[in-house]
Every structure is written in C-alpha cells, then in structure tokens.
Amino acid sequence: MVTKSCTEKKRFDSEIEARRERIHIEKEFKKKYRIYECNECNGWHFSTIN
Ligand SMILES: [Zn+2]
DSSP states (O other): OOOHHHHTSOOBSSHHHHHHHHHHHHHHHTOOEEEEEOTTTSSEEEEEOO
C-alpha cells in the first residue's frame, strides 16, 4: 500500500539513482539529505538531516 504522503515525495527506483540526484539537490538547497528505502512503495526517498 502506498500512502499519500509517500507519493507526494520525490521517488527513485534505485539507490544509485537517488544518490546521483542527491548531489544536485544538496548543491541547490545547501542542505544534507539522507537516502532511505521506503517500505510503502519499495522506492527510495530523501529525508533532510537536521
Ligand atoms: Zn515511498
């Protein structure tokens, strides 16, 4: 089951894909992001590190 909050997030099919995108996102937003595997959609998402 895929929750609504899950589908609203940026989703990646693989960790490699997510890592590649993270490089750009971290530069753009000047923040650090953590990559995690999602149990709901079996994809990968970012979460911010505070
Ligand atoms: Zn998900």
